[in-house]
Amino acid sequence: MENQLQRSRAVLPIGTVMKLTELSARQIRYYEAQGLVKPARNAGNRRLYCLSDVDRLLEIKGYLDEGFNMTEIKRVYEKQAKRSHRQHKPVTDEDVRQVLHNEFLTIGGLRHKSSQFFPPDGPTTK
Template sequence: MAREKELRRSLAVFPIGTVMKLTDLTARQIRYYEDQGLIQPERTAGNRRMYSLNDMDRLLEIKDFLDDGYNIAAIKREYEEREVRAQQKQVTLTDADVRRILHDELLQQGRFTTPSQQFGNLRI
């Protein structure tokens, strides 16, 4: 998914009333899931909770998990696992970048650029 689209999905623009209608959850439930750490909506200057499309998707997913018999703790673990996997993916990408960089360095050997100069232009 394009990062710009991901950013749009992360924009918190819905008040709890809208989320209630779109997810068919009560305000009580939505706030409770937040207390349990399942979602972290933003707050306005007036302390109003504001939700993003991603929050909406997560709430709908939480509903499905609950229907399937999972308890709040299990769902929380699932999201913590996803967070870990996401971070590991980042590390993997970084390692891949490093390998590509070293590979490029080898290709540059014997040519006109020096490793130090190349490294100065690398962006990771």
């Protein structure tokens, strides 16, 4: 339970996130511009990331490795945004993890088949 608080606690500077995710600051900021992550800002306008942000970045990296482009990846998160909106309850990082886990399983299965892939929507419960 306290872990939950820490996961959503933004305290990591971009430099740390770079090392943790193996991504360049350029990429991390670009993904933010694409609405994939919303790091907090400190008094000096510096970005502060929480662990769930790092998780998401890592997941995004995974999607990229699987050959997805920004628009595809954004679709996945847009869905989550809708879900959380419908639930009128902020999405917990547990939800995110669960949804992403399902997406990854889907990706893995389709990756071997061939060309086009259409991430079957509605992850988890409905």
